[in-house]
Amino acid sequence: MTVRVGVIGAGWIGKEHIRRLTDTVTGARVTAVTDIDAVRAEEAAAPVGARVLPDGAAVVAADDVDAVLVTSWGPTHAEHVLNAIAAGKPVFCEKPLATTAEDCLRIVEAETAHGRRLVQVGFMRRYDTGYRQMKQVIDAGRIGEPLIVHCAHRNPTVPESYTSEMAALDTAVHEVDVLRWLLDDEIVSTQVITPRATSKRFAHLKDPQIMLFETAKGVRIDLEVFVNCQYGYDIQCEAVGEEGLVRLPDPAAVGVRTAARHSTEVLTDWVGRFRDAFDTEFREWIEGIAAGEEPTGPSAWDGYAATVITAATVEALQSGRVVATDLKPRPAFYGGAA
Amino acid sequence: MTVRVGVIGAGWIGKEHIRRLTDTVTGARVTAVTDIDAVRAEEAAAPVGARVLPDGAAVVAADDVDAVLVTSWGPTHAEHVLNAIAAGKPVFCEKPLATTAEDCLRIVEAETAHGRRLVQVGFMRRYDTGYRQMKQVIDAGRIGEPLIVHCAHRNPTVPESYTSEMAALDTAVHEVDVLRWLLDDEIVSTQVITPRATSKRFAHLKDPQIMLFETAKGVRIDLEVFVNCQYGYDIQCEAVGEEGLVRLPDPAAVGVRTAARHSTEVLTDWVGRFRDAFDTEFREWIEGIAAGEEPTGPSAWDGYAATVITAATVEALQSGRVVATDLKPRPAFYGGAA
Amino acid sequence: MTVRVGVIGAGWIGKEHIRRLTDTVTGARVTAVTDIDAVRAEEAAAPVGARVLPDGAAVVAADDVDAVLVTSWGPTHAEHVLNAIAAGKPVFCEKPLATTAEDCLRIVEAETAHGRRLVQVGFMRRYDTGYRQMKQVIDAGRIGEPLIVHCAHRNPTVPESYTSEMAALDTAVHEVDVLRWLLDDEIVSTQVITPRATSKRFAHLKDPQIMLFETAKGVRIDLEVFVNCQYGYDIQCEAVGEEGLVRLPDPAAVGVRTAARHSTEVLTDWVGRFRDAFDTEFREWIEGIAAGEEPTGPSAWDGYAATVITAATVEALQSGRVVATDLKPRPAFYGGAA
Amino acid sequence: MTVRVGVIGAGWIGKEHIRRLTDTVTGARVTAVTDIDAVRAEEAAAPVGARVLPDGAAVVAADDVDAVLVTSWGPTHAEHVLNAIAAGKPVFCEKPLATTAEDCLRIVEAETAHGRRLVQVGFMRRYDTGYRQMKQVIDAGRIGEPLIVHCAHRNPTVPESYTSEMAALDTAVHEVDVLRWLLDDEIVSTQVITPRATSKRFAHLKDPQIMLFETAKGVRIDLEVFVNCQYGYDIQCEAVGEEGLVRLPDPAAVGVRTAARHSTEVLTDWVGRFRDAFDTEFREWIEGIAAGEEPTGPSAWDGYAATVITAATVEALQSGRVVATDLKPRPAFYGGAA
Known part of the structure; x- marks a missing residue:
């Protein structure tokens, strides 16, 4: 079919x-x-x-x-x-x-x-091989209960139309989703810290930003969003648990030794970084439909949570305060306890 | 279509x-x-x-x-x-x-x-992302003229039906093809050295073997074929040129730190290692046919060369001598000078 | 002499x-x-x-x-x-x-x-080869102006006598000193976030802790202090600047491939991690004295700053608030502007 | 004393x-x-x-x-x-x-x-931390019986006075000694293969060379000696055993990400690469003398073996043949069986 x-x-x-x-x-x-x-x-x-x-x-x-x-x-x-x-x-x-x-x-x-x-x-990151390996390691209990996650989301540059709010709404939203899934946990509060801004940005933009999330289980997440980092498109994620840690790999790339340097290429483009994840996302979506099954990817509830959490993060950026996400309880239909 | x-x-x-x-x-x-x-x-x-x-x-x-x-x-x-x-x-x-x-x-x-x-x-390796990156680096002149290539082809185990000759015919044949392509060069002689055999093999098998190839331009290739290495399926390739070197990456894998070890997984299976290469191989083959184009992958001439070179390598194994491959000149139809 | x-x-x-x-x-x-x-x-x-x-x-x-x-x-x-x-x-x-x-x-x-x-x-970290390389890279302008530093300071376990305050006073104090030196900047505020505590600790202890420092130039530092991380003694430091980043290396260690794993050893002991730094620290101190020169290592002023900043961090831990360090202006005798 | x-x-x-x-x-x-x-x-x-x-x-x-x-x-x-x-x-x-x-x-x-x-x-390599870790791994049986060792010894350039024979006598001699020690085995034959020569050398010099050694136990060693590799001073060693492999680490160096590259420095000088090994070598020598103990480092017998094996390698280079080293049996005084 x-x-x-x-x-x-x-x-x-x-x-x-x-x-x-x-x-x-x-x-x-x-x-x-x-x-x-x-x-x-x-x-x-x-x-x-x-x-x-x-x-x-x-x-x-x-x-x-x-x-x-x-x-x-x-x-x-x-x-x-x-x-x-x-x-x-x-x-x-x-x-x-x-x-x-x-x-x-x-x-x-x-x-x-x-x-x-x-x-x-x-949300395509759930389909990225590296994140999936991380989830297997965590779910298998190899690092014990997660306690902290360190993340970075870096783009080389953004156009003038990119606003400070988009750091949460368009950029961090990917981490918000993938971390909720990775940890099987909910984000309950959010805070934004603004380091000294890079000189390599349009003047209206707060860049970089450090977002701090807290989950229902007490896991703390720090996420550096830096969209004019110049050097490349770089996604980092490290989950620290009671017995160990697991770290997202960099994309495989040939090592070159010339002129007293060992170097590997850093991507400059999210399209290349997540092409395979997009392909897998759509492949699994189509397969599920063809098989008459309900989708297993990010749900409407996940979409709701992402919208609420990123909006709260914008509020946190603007107010300088810790903002509770005040998400409604997850309904049983979406796997909630109630 | x-x-x-x-x-x-x-x-x-x-x-x-x-x-x-x-x-x-x-x-x-x-x-x-x-x-x-x-x-x-x-x-x-x-x-x-x-x-x-x-x-x-x-x-x-x-x-x-x-x-x-x-x-x-x-x-x-x-x-x-x-x-x-x-x-x-x-x-x-x-x-x-x-x-x-x-x-x-x-x-x-x-x-x-x-x-x-x-x-x-x-021959699917030409479609592997890592080898393609290596070829780009070499073709761009970043390492200068290639002089030496070091390779390893390791499988965890092989069944009893695997013979000493198959080390060349079935295993090394992949390196033979991909190296001819990578170097844009022809293999003119071959030699096999047999180290002390591993105890973890069937008794009839010479394993590991070290194959030494020489190309028309004088590049020397050493290839370790070790099909009972136990620890994993591991493909290594490093090309050394006049100004630098380029090395095939290991597949990306999450890093885990537990119990005083930082570790990453090593694959145990060639299917997983080259799945993407197989997919790309067939995708490009089908696209070419749909577009009415001639195939751009390994040609009949490449198939001839691989058969001759691996047969010569079997002869080298059996005789203990350096064996000339005595390939016929490449016809113009297949890109030869003639 | x-x-x-x-x-x-x-x-x-x-x-x-x-x-x-x-x-x-x-x-x-x-x-x-x-x-x-x-x-x-x-x-x-x-x-x-x-x-x-x-x-x-x-x-x-x-x-x-x-x-x-x-x-x-x-x-x-x-x-x-x-x-x-x-x-x-x-x-x-x-x-x-x-x-x-x-x-x-x-x-x-x-x-x-x-x-x-x-x-x-x-403070021996200033004598560690890795931190010295980081400082060279930063001072040479290779990453541009620093904006953010991500750090982790992890010990496998601590005894029952180790208190929550010691996370700042005894543990983070090393980062406080080395970061002030690395950035040539002063820490002006401090904050402590307490993730869910690990179950693998004595009950009185808040572990892990995330410390957030701000410098006079606006650089933001996040430091994970985790003194019962179980898996090893692990020191991480990554400085992100306007044009790139530089990361402290892990200690060199042989790579081993066995049983489908590539692994390297993680140290379990700070003595091994900083032995060379201690040696260099004392070697340079003695050489300076023998040469009749003033010491070039961490000064009394650095000692004052570390004491004040770590005390403020203890206050931040206890109060849950951002605490200004309120350091006095650096006197000209210690290289200050005044 | x-x-x-x-x-x-x-x-x-x-x-x-x-x-x-x-x-x-x-x-x-x-x-x-x-x-x-x-x-x-x-x-x-x-x-x-x-x-x-x-x-x-x-x-x-x-x-x-x-x-x-x-x-x-x-x-x-x-x-x-x-x-x-x-x-x-x-x-x-x-x-x-x-x-x-x-x-x-x-x-x-x-x-x-x-x-x-x-x-x-x-012979200072026995005092290098990386080689010592390799020996511990091998001696502990973690890779099983060694079967193959792959090595590279690369210098950026050599002066005109450096001759083709010195590749064995002055350069490979370090691997000859360290491998005999690492494997606790003797080299019984030697062969030299000469790839296409780099254009970046003085005309009289055969560079690079690939040396092939066989040990008494049947271990095969391939050693690339490339003394005009341009890019750096680079020492590689990988021992492959029946159950796994162990690889010498590169020296620890900060990772830098700028301009779409992740890079680490490659040394250009053997003095920096083996400074610590030299220090340890002399420290242990002096300590032994002060303690009235016999030296534990490379012995006169090791010196004899190195001279014979490298001379045989020169003969192999000149003749193009496999040359037996014909070492005398190791006397009991030097730990031999006799």
């Missing part, structure tokens, strides 16, 4: 995923595309033989669409996801699930009422 | 590639399968909706077969490949291209007469 | 330094020893042919003592150091210089009045 | 060791120096307060010389060592012990007749 996917939003990431579903992932076909820019929709649809539809509702409703991919502008995500739930169709929504906690909760409630998971949120 | 592939030989590797062409590589479909064991053929064909055909000739001739995959017993390879050339169909032949130099040359002649490359031989 | 050293305090570290001055460092001889326990003094003095003297004052006053080494109980340090200054003799004082800011300042004032540096405080 | 050392030969290495015995190693004092160049002798002797004596015999005979250090021109070594044995004084002889097998055997016979070990040969 080929899963027929309808795509809402044909910007850079939409096109990237259309290419992925067409050229890289087997068992899927993009059959319908929409975008607020009809030309862009056509450019994305034509090469893969998909139809252009007038809007998201039409994509969700289309007979030849088995599953929906939402890659539109963030504020529109909730509407499309809710439509898909109403139609009983699996939906993959790029982060964020929604831009407000309220919209996220509407999705959670709709999905709960539907009674079966349909929603997956696009 | 979906490339319809007919598969000749449904043993372990045949099934693995059927799975790969079905689940991992887009743009391909296995439509026909044959095997000397009809039950095995049926078991391989049924899950992917392919027909079972009586023999290789039928597979090559089938209307719904655009390209042929040969994964049968080595001595039968030549016949199937020659059939495919005669039919003007692209053919991917697992190593070896043929078990004798004569058969390899018959294929080379047939393909040359056909006037267009159809044959690709299944 | 042989520098004749008088030692005040013959406990473990005193004996260790007596051995070092006798067997490892050339140009020095221990001529006099005292300890509140006369037997212990005798045991330390006899093997090296030194006299036992009744008290620290006698050691300082002795004609055959050119330089004084203070390795007695912390609260007695100030008295001995002040005596040495009064006598105009070089004095090496193990950390802390004194247990109160007031006593440190009395030493600073006495030394300033003397007009020539006599005091060196025993 | 201070060991009073007389030094024969005040060239570069002689001066280096005089400095070491004076400034770095405790318990020793250089009391007498001679050199064929009296000015050079005076320059070496004066700063350390030693006397200049007319010749080696005078140094050996001097009342204020407890132990002799031979750092003169190689062909004169045997005479001085034999003199020292005749005088019953411990003697440290820089490599080679003697330039001919015959002279080495005369020393062996003289020392055997004396009945107590007096001679130590200056």
Whole structure:
């Protein structure tokens, strides 16, 4: 069975995923595309033989669409996801699930009422081989109970349009999700410390930032977000437990010795760093749908948590205070105790 | 366009590639399968909706077969490949291209007469990210002219059926191919040194072996083949040039610190080590066929060279002498100077 | 010229330094020893042919003592150091210089009045090859202006007598000194975060702790102190600057591959980790004295700063608040601007 | 007790060791120096307060010389060592012990007749921490019985005076000694392979060379000697056994990330690489003498073996053949079975 996917939003990431579903992932076909820019929709649809539809509702409703991919502008995500739930169709929504906690909760409630998971949120790090190895090590008890996690998320540069709030909303959001999953724990408070800013940034930007998270179990996470670090795209993660630690590997790269230096390349681009994770993410999503199973990736609840935690982090940045995330209790539908 | 592939030989590797062409590589479909064991053929064909055909000739001739995959017993390879050339169909032949130099040359002649490359031989290392990075570094002149290459090819254990000759024919053959490609050079002589044998082997086996190759340009290669090394599957390669060196990376793996040790996992299995290389190999092969292009992977000439060089290495092992490979000059059709 | 050293305090570290001055460092001889326990003094003095003297004052006053080494109980340090200054003799004082800011300042004032540096405080990390390489990289501008430093200080276990306050006073004090030197900057505030405590500790102890320091230039430092980490003695330090980062190396250790693991040993003991640093520290101290030069190691001012900053960190731990260090301005005598 | 050392030969290495015995190693004092160049002798002797004596015999005979250090021109070594044995004084002889097998055997016979070990040969690698860790791992049986050792010995450049024979006599001689010790085994044959020569050498020189050694137990060693490798001074050693392998570490060095590269420094100089080994070598030598013990370092027999094996390697280079080393059986006096 080929899963027929309808795509809402044909910007850079939409096109990237259309290419992925067409050229890289087997068992899927993009059959319908929409975008607020009809030309862009056509450019994305034509090469893969998909139809252009007038809007998201039409994509969700289309007979030849088995599953929906939402890659539109963030504020529109909730509407499309809710439509898909109403139609009983699996939906993959790029982060964020929604831009407000309220919209996220509407999705959670709709999905709960539907009674079966349909929603997956696009946090791809859970599909990265290194993080998966870390989780195996932690879950196997090899480092004992986790106590501290040290992280860094570094980009070489960002454009002027990148704001201080985006450090949480767009950048740290990946760690927020992957750490909740890695630790099987919830983030209950957040704080932001702002070191001396780098001179190599646009003046409005607070960069770097150090975010401090606390989990329900008392694990402390420190996360350096540095989006103008110049030297490369570098993701670091080290979990320290009662008996040992586990560290995310750097990508494998040939070692070169010349001119009194041993060196390996550092990537400069997140696309290369997480290409395999994206591929695995979509491969597993399509396989699950083809098998008639509920999605196992980041859930609507995870999307809600990420939105709330990153919003609290923005508040922490602005206020200079420790901010409680005040997440609602996780419902039993999403694996909660209640 | 979906490339319809007919598969000749449904043993372990045949099934693995059927799975790969079905689940991992887009743009391909296995439509026909044959095997000397009809039950095995049926078991391989049924899950992917392919027909079972009586023999290789039928597979090559089938209307719904655009390209042929040969994964049968080595001595039968030549016949199937020659059939495919005669039919003007692209053919991917697992190593070896043929078990004798004569058969390899018959294929080379047939393909040359056909006037267009159809044959690709299944040496997957050229598709490994690490080796590709090494080639980029070498081709960019970063280490200067290569002078020496140090290699190791280690397997944890081999079964009793593995013979001393297979160290060259089945194991070192991968280095023979990838080094010719990496260096853009030809191997002109070969020698085998036998260290003290490990006690952890079947008694008939000479293990480990050290193979010494010399290239036309004078590069010297030492290759440790150790197929009962116990500790893991470990592939090492270091090229030393006039100005520096480049080394193949170990696969990325999380670092763990416990009990006074920092450790990373060593693989124990070649399947895991080269899974991505196999995927890329087939992805590029299928893409090329879909695009109507000649294959860019290991050619019939490379298959001939590998067969001749490994046979000479067996002779070197048995005689204890340095053996010239006496390869014929590379024809212009295969990029030779002539 | 042989520098004749008088030692005040013959406990473990005193004996260790007596051995070092006798067997490892050339140009020095221990001529006099005292300890509140006369037997212990005798045991330390006899093997090296030194006299036992009744008290620290006698050691300082002795004609055959050119330089004084203070390795007695912390609260007695100030008295001995002040005596040495009064006598105009070089004095090496193990950390802390004194247990109160007031006593440190009395030493600073006495030394300033003397007009020539006599005091060196025993912070050995400045003599570690790795930290020295880091300083060279930073001072050469290779990473640009430093913005953030990530550190970890881990011991396998501590005895029951180790208190939560000692995490700052005895453990983090090493990072406090080495980071002030590495960054050529001052620590202006301190904060302590307490993750979930490890179960592998004595119940009274807060372990691990995360200390957050801010410098005058705005650099932010996070320091994990974890003194029951079980797996080893592990010191980590990574300085992130505007253009790159530099990381302290792990000690060199052979790599071993067995049983599907590549592993290197992690030390379990600070003595092994910093043995070379201690040797270099004393070698340079003795060489300076022999050459009639002022000491170049950690000064009385550095000792004052370390005492104040670690005391503020204890207050931060107890109060849960950010605590300003309120250090006095650095006098010109100690390289300050004033 | 201070060991009073007389030094024969005040060239570069002689001066280096005089400095070491004076400034770095405790318990020793250089009391007498001679050199064929009296000015050079005076320059070496004066700063350390030693006397200049007319010749080696005078140094050996001097009342204020407890132990002799031979750092003169190689062909004169045997005479001085034999003199020292005749005088019953411990003697440290820089490599080679003697330039001919015959002279080495005369020393062996003289020392055997004396009945107590007096001679130590200056092979410092046995004192390198990394090699010592390797030996511990091997001796503990962690890699099982050794089967193969891969080595590389690379220098950035050599002057025009360096000849092809010196690759064995001066360079590989270090591996010859350290491997015999590491493996507790004897080298029985040697062979040299000459890859394409680097263009970055003087025309008369064969560089690089690959030396192949076989031991009595059947271990095979390949050693790349490359003395114009340009990029650095780099020593590699990996021992492969029946159950695993152990690899010499690179020297610890800070990691730097800038401009899309992670890099560590490669040394360019053997002095820095083996400084600590030299220090330990002399420290242990002096301690042994002070304790009245026989030396435990490389013996006259080791010196004999190194001279014979490297001479055979020169013959192998010149003849292109495998050359048996034809060492005499190790006498019981030197730990042999006989």
